Amino acid sequence: MADYVKAGGLGDVAAALPRALRTRSDVRVLIPGYDEVIAGAPDLRLVGRVPARAGIPACDIGETLAGGVPVLVLVCPGLFQRGGSPYVDGSGQDWSDNAVRFAALSRAAAVIACGNAGMEWQPELLHLNDWPCALAAAYLRWYGSDVPALLTVHNLAYQGLFPLEDAAVLGVSPEQAESITFHGRLSFLQAGIVHADHVNTVSVSYARQITGPEQGCGLDALLSRHAASGRLSGIVNGIDSSWDPRTDMHLSEHFDLHRWEGRVANKRRVQRALGLPHSDGPLFAVVSRLVHQKGLDLSCAVAHQIAAAGGQLAIIGGGEPRIEAEVAALSRRFPSSVGVYPGFDEGFARKMFAGADFLLMPSRFEPCGLSQMYAQRFGCLPIAHATGGLIDTVEDGVTGLLFNSADADSLRRCVQRAFRTYRIPGLLSAMRRAAMLRPSSWDLAGTEYLRLYERVLDARVPELQA
Structure with a gap:
C-alpha cells in the first residue's frame, strides 16, 4: 500500500481504490506489518489474533488509519519485519520463506472473514489482489465459509510458485493440494483462480488476452472456462487526483488545458537535471522498470533515430542489470540526446511526465499500465504497443499513438508519426x-468495482439457498 511501502503499481491501487470506495462501502485493507508499515503507524492498536496452524505462526492484527481508510496490519515480526523489499532480500533474491509469509497473509484474511480472529468486524466479501493473497480463496472454501471472494489478477506472469512439499507446512492436505498444483508445484495464483467466486483483471483487453496461450501463462484453459461461465471480467485501473498539472506540488511550474507555458518550464528542468542541452525538438520519456517486459530494448533501439531527427530521450528507472548497463551506454554514446536518471524519484518522474512531449511504452504485454494515464493527464502523449490496458486507455491518433507489433521497426514507424505530429502545432x-x-479517475473505477462486488454477492446468495 503506497502510503507505507510500494512494489509496483499494486501499491498505488491498494491505496487509491479503498479511498474511492470508503464513502459507499465499509472497506478495510489488510497488509503485512512490514518495517515501513509499523514505523508509519505509531497509533497501531491490537484488535484481533490469528492462531497458529501447521507451520504458519500466530499473528496479531493491529488497526490504524491511512487517509481515512481503516488498515488492518498483520503483525508477525519474524515473517515481515526485515530488510529488503516485501518479496526479495537486499540482493534481489526471493525470501526463502515466502510461501509461509504469504500463506500467513492469505490465511489471516480467511480467518477474519470466518469471524474467528476475535474481531468485532467481519467482511461480507474478500477482494484479493494477485498471488500474495490469492490462497485466501482456497482457505475460505477449505474452512467451509460462505463469504465470497473476488480475485484481481494484476499480472498473470507472477504466480507465486512453491515446492509441493510446502503443502503440509501451509496446512494444506494432499487432497486439497491437487486443485492448486501447477506442473508439480503449488501455485498460489491458481488457488485463487480455482476457488474465487469471480476473477477480474485490470483491463478489458487483458481479460480477453489471457484466455489464449500467448499471454495465458499456462492458465489459459482454466481462464477460458471462467470466461465462458461469466466469471472473468476486466476493469481498467484509475489514477488518483494528485495527478493534476494545475496543482501538483512536484512540478516546476503548473499549467492547464489553455496555458502550455508550464510544460516548457518542466521540460527545461528535466533537460538541465539530465545534462541535456536546450532543444526545441521533441522530448521522449521512459518512466518504467527497466525489465524485458517493458520493451526497454526496443526503446534503446530507437534512440539513434530520435537523436538523428533532433529529438531527445530521457529515461528514469531501475531493474535488470543488463538493461541498466545498456541504458547507461546509450547516454555515453549520445550525451547531448540521451539523459538517464538511475533508480526512481517520484517528484522527478512527475516532472518528466509534465515536460516530455511523448512517452515510450513498447511493453510486450501490459495488464493495465498506469504510466500512460499519468502521461495523458499531464499532456504527454503515449507511444504504446497495442496490448492489454494500453488498448483500452490510448486512442490512436487522438490521445496517443499505437503500434501493433512489439518490434523495433514498428516502434520506429510510430516514432516517425510522433515527429510529424510534433511539427503540426494545432494537431x-x-x-x-x-x-x-480522458476520464481516468478512481471514482469511475470504484463504481465499477462496487457493481462487481454486488454481482458477486448476488450470485453467491442463490447458490447458498440452493
Whole structure:
C-alpha cells in the first residue's frame, strides 16, 4: 500500500481504490506489518489474533488509519519485519520463506472473514489482489465459509510458485493440494483462480488476452472456462487526483488545458537535471522498470533515430542489470540526446511526465499500465504497443499513438508519426487536450468495482439457498 511501502503499481491501487470506495462501502485493507508499515503507524492498536496452524505462526492484527481508510496490519515480526523489499532480500533474491509469509497473509484474511480472529468486524466479501493473497480463496472454501471472494489478477506472469512439499507446512492436505498444483508445484495464483467466486483483471483487453496461450501463462484453459461461465471480467485501473498539472506540488511550474507555458518550464528542468542541452525538438520519456517486459530494448533501439531527427530521450528507472548497463551506454554514446536518471524519484518522474512531449511504452504485454494515464493527464502523449490496458486507455491518433507489433521497426514507424505530429502545432495541442480530458479517475473505477462486488454477492446468495 503506497502510503507505507510500494512494489509496483499494486501499491498505488491498494491505496487509491479503498479511498474511492470508503464513502459507499465499509472497506478495510489488510497488509503485512512490514518495517515501513509499523514505523508509519505509531497509533497501531491490537484488535484481533490469528492462531497458529501447521507451520504458519500466530499473528496479531493491529488497526490504524491511512487517509481515512481503516488498515488492518498483520503483525508477525519474524515473517515481515526485515530488510529488503516485501518479496526479495537486499540482493534481489526471493525470501526463502515466502510461501509461509504469504500463506500467513492469505490465511489471516480467511480467518477474519470466518469471524474467528476475535474481531468485532467481519467482511461480507474478500477482494484479493494477485498471488500474495490469492490462497485466501482456497482457505475460505477449505474452512467451509460462505463469504465470497473476488480475485484481481494484476499480472498473470507472477504466480507465486512453491515446492509441493510446502503443502503440509501451509496446512494444506494432499487432497486439497491437487486443485492448486501447477506442473508439480503449488501455485498460489491458481488457488485463487480455482476457488474465487469471480476473477477480474485490470483491463478489458487483458481479460480477453489471457484466455489464449500467448499471454495465458499456462492458465489459459482454466481462464477460458471462467470466461465462458461469466466469471472473468476486466476493469481498467484509475489514477488518483494528485495527478493534476494545475496543482501538483512536484512540478516546476503548473499549467492547464489553455496555458502550455508550464510544460516548457518542466521540460527545461528535466533537460538541465539530465545534462541535456536546450532543444526545441521533441522530448521522449521512459518512466518504467527497466525489465524485458517493458520493451526497454526496443526503446534503446530507437534512440539513434530520435537523436538523428533532433529529438531527445530521457529515461528514469531501475531493474535488470543488463538493461541498466545498456541504458547507461546509450547516454555515453549520445550525451547531448540521451539523459538517464538511475533508480526512481517520484517528484522527478512527475516532472518528466509534465515536460516530455511523448512517452515510450513498447511493453510486450501490459495488464493495465498506469504510466500512460499519468502521461495523458499531464499532456504527454503515449507511444504504446497495442496490448492489454494500453488498448483500452490510448486512442490512436487522438490521445496517443499505437503500434501493433512489439518490434523495433514498428516502434520506429510510430516514432516517425510522433515527429510529424510534433511539427503540426494545432494537431499536437488538440491531442494533448484530448489526452488530458480522458476520464481516468478512481471514482469511475470504484463504481465499477462496487457493481462487481454486488454481482458477486448476488450470485453467491442463490447458490447458498440452493
